[in-house]
Amino acid sequence: MKISLKIWVIAALIIVVIAGVAMALNSFNNSNQSLTNNYNNVSNESNQSYSLKWYDNLDSAISEAQKTNKLVFAFFSANWCPACQQLESETLINEKVTQKLSQNYVEVKIDVDTNPELSSKYGIYSIPTLIIMNSNGEEIKKIEGYQSPDQLLSIL
Numbered sequence: 001m002k003i004s005l006k007i008w009v010i011a012a013l014i015i016v017v018i019a020g021v022a023m024a025l026n027s028f029n030n031s032n033q034s035l036t037n038n039y040n041n042v043s044n045e046s047n048q049s050y051s052l053k054w055y056d057n058l059d060s061a062i063s064e065a066q067k068t069n070k071l072v073f074a075f076f077s078a079n080w081c082p083a084c085q086q087l088e089s090e091t092l093i094n095e096k097v098t099q100k101l102s103q104n105y106v107e108v109k110i111d112v113d114t115n116p117e118l119s120s121k122y123g124i125y126s127i128p129t130l131i132i133m134n135s136n137g138e139e140i141k142k143i144e145g146y147q148s149p150d151q152l153l154s155i156l
Contacts, residue, residue, distance in 0.1 A: 052092070052102055054109045058118060058137065061108035065135040072133040073105035076124045078112050083146045084128040094149035100156045105132075132156075 055061040058074065065072045075092075077084035091097055101107055112119040112127055122131055122139065130143040130152075143155060 052098055052107050054107050056109060056111075058108055058110060061106045062133070062135060062137045065106040065133075068106065070104055070106050070135070071140070072131075072135065072137065073101055073107045074122075074131040074133060075107070075109045076112055076119060076122070076129040076131070077109065077127050081127050087128050087146050091147055091149050091152055097149050097152055097156070100153060104156070 055064070058072075061072050061074070064070075075084075075087075077087075092101075110118055112124055122129075123142075126144055128144075128146065130147070131139055132141040132143075132155075133139055141155065143152075147155070
């Protein structure tokens, strides 16, 4: 069987076009990755200036709040709670939220499964629940459910 020159030329052109598209896509992905890495480096650098110190014991957090004249920001959650995980991964790492919390609050994370009596004391019926307390552990404000960074900032 003889393949005509025309078919060979068409096949070669198709291969060249496919190779060109693949190279262009690879170049585009590499430039996007570079931009993402640059953005992440800038974000990480700015987040480093405001780090949160999460207590896991409410009494210790209250004691620190009394020493520093700050409010207590209590985050009631559980490992199995998707909305709690979303709050941690999207809201509580936001630069503006982190800045506001670190400047004005002592942060404590309370696992409702390992602290049922504390959860009961503060009337935790759904998670995530955030409670802002004074330095005596008295509730000032309770926020139930997921909060976006903007929603939480408007409350803080």
